[in-house]
Amino acid sequence: MSLEDFVASLIFGYVLVVARIGSAMLFLPAFGETQIPLRARLSFALVLCLALYPIVPTANIAPQAPAEMFVLLASEVTVGLWIGLVARVLLSAMQFAGYQVGQVSGLANAFGPSLGSFEGATLVASLLIIGSVALIFITDTHHIILRGLIESYVVFPPGPQITGDFAQQMVKAGSHSLYIGTAIAAPFFVMGVILNLGMGLANRMMPQLPVFFVAAAILIAVGLLIFSVAIPSMIEFFLSDFIQWFGTFRF
DSSP, rough: OOOOHHHHHHHHHHHHHHHIIHHHHOTTTTTTTSSSOOOHHHHHHHHHHHHHGGGSOSSSOSSSSSHHHHHHHHHHHHHHHHHHHHHHHHHHHHHHHHHHHHHHTOOOBOOOOOOSSTTOOHHHHHHHHHHHHHHHHHHHHHHHHHHHHHHHHHHHHHHOOOOOHHHHHHHEEEEEEHHHHHHHHHEEEEEHHHHHHHHHHHHOOOOOSOOOHHHHHHHHHHHHHHEEEEEEEHHHHHHHHHEEEEESOOO
């Protein structure tokens, strides 16, 4: 191999790493947050890809045909986007749980900034998402994310991929995210049923009681109390599921 071919293979291999890991960084929780300036995210992705390049398997020889290069690049970008999007879909479970908690507790109309979430987030959802992203760094879960990106080359070797499997796993990710959000908000569903049933019985026993005003205050107070006690377990449940997925890339 000539020096020119060797340098070309090194450059093309680095481009392949940027195509996969850089694409994943666009949507990965903690790394791809929109609050981080775009130049900072781009610079970090380029440096990270350069650091991981020696330990990830890539093409040793740059293809001579442009069509082969395009196929490899498109495949790597597809895998990277899939990893980042599935991780983001899993994080959206915290927004769904936060909305359900706010709905049951009477805080659904308390809108907050959409920090790492979709538009129209409530304060409870924003708090859960910010707490989850912060715990990703505090618990060193970001190391597991980086290790998962490296091990993705074992699960998805460089080359053409079967997009039908990606689509199927994306659908499973959406249903699993819904399951996580429902499981996290389950205690508040029980709380809402018990309190509303109690308020209904109280109204039947004492019709002159202004149930609407009393129930709203009780729901907010009890909801905040349960939320303050349950939030560590809620985030821990999400993180354990999130870590498990990065170890297998399947549901």
